[in-house]
Amino acid sequence: MKNKLNISLIIPCRNEAEGIGHLVQRALQIAAEVIVVDNQSTDKTALVAKKAGARVIKEPRVDKLGIGYGYSLVKGMKAATHEIIVTLDGDGTYPLDQVAEAVKFLQKNCLDMVLCSRFPLVDGQAISLWRQAGVWVLNSEVRLLYGRALSDILSGMWVIRKPALGKLHLKQGGWNLSPEIKLAAALNQDLALDEFHIHHYEREFGQSKQKLVLTGLEHLWFILTYRLQTLWSALFASANKSWKLSREVGA
Ligand SMILES: Nc1nc2c(ncn2[C@@H]2O[C@H](COP(=O)(O)OP(=O)(O)O)[C@@H](O)[C@H]2O)c(=O)[nH]1
Ligand SMILES: [Mg+2]
Structure with missing residues (x-):
């Protein structure tokens, strides 16, 4: 197919057999590589995606x-064969038709992450009002603790250059990978990042696996403890540096 982007598109999935085939077909129209990371699906997600x-x-x-969203995304991003990586969910809620624009935005502005x-x-x-309110609370927490005005700390779609990944030291295996990757990038002085506005659609097939209150509380706690x-x-790095310096001066 002509005009494919030289990117790796990573899709973490659990039990998305109903819609993943159609999503992969559409994704392969635009991306050179589409990686579906299957995390303990009990349906035919892997088979359908492969076909x-x-x-x-x-x-x-x-x-x-019991969530493997973060482990799956990290494994998929590490396995990517292209320098530019795009992630999105396997439920058709994120806009494949804006992937090219988002990648262009990264390249044009010499960014490491979008x-x-x-x-x-x-x-x-x-997005339900409950979820909108939840994201608003978490965005506010980020603004308060990190001084960064991010407008969607929970988006499952981002564009990242593979070399930047190694600088983020990601550890979260569950849903917290989503805030972790954004906060790690925002705190890293060596990385340039910006936001890009996207459309969002209602889930095409199946059901969300989200336990909203539990996941919301988990995010709230993670954002606080990650800041600490x-x-x-x-603080430790700067104390260590001053100690080394004082020893050198004293020697
Ligand atoms: N790898 C992995 N993916 C998951 C897991 N739970 C959900 N997903 C996928 O993560 C994406 C978002 O999940 P979804 O249930 O739609 O959550 P929501 O978007 O917050 O409602 C979808 O592609 C799911 O298939 C999991 O435990 N492991
Ligand atoms: Mg979803």
């Missing part, structure tokens, strides 16, 4: 709540 032309990787690990933001919502119905951890590491 549709995706490269399928299995990721068996899950976090203590956070694809669903807000302000183009279609107010696409990163502040502590920065």
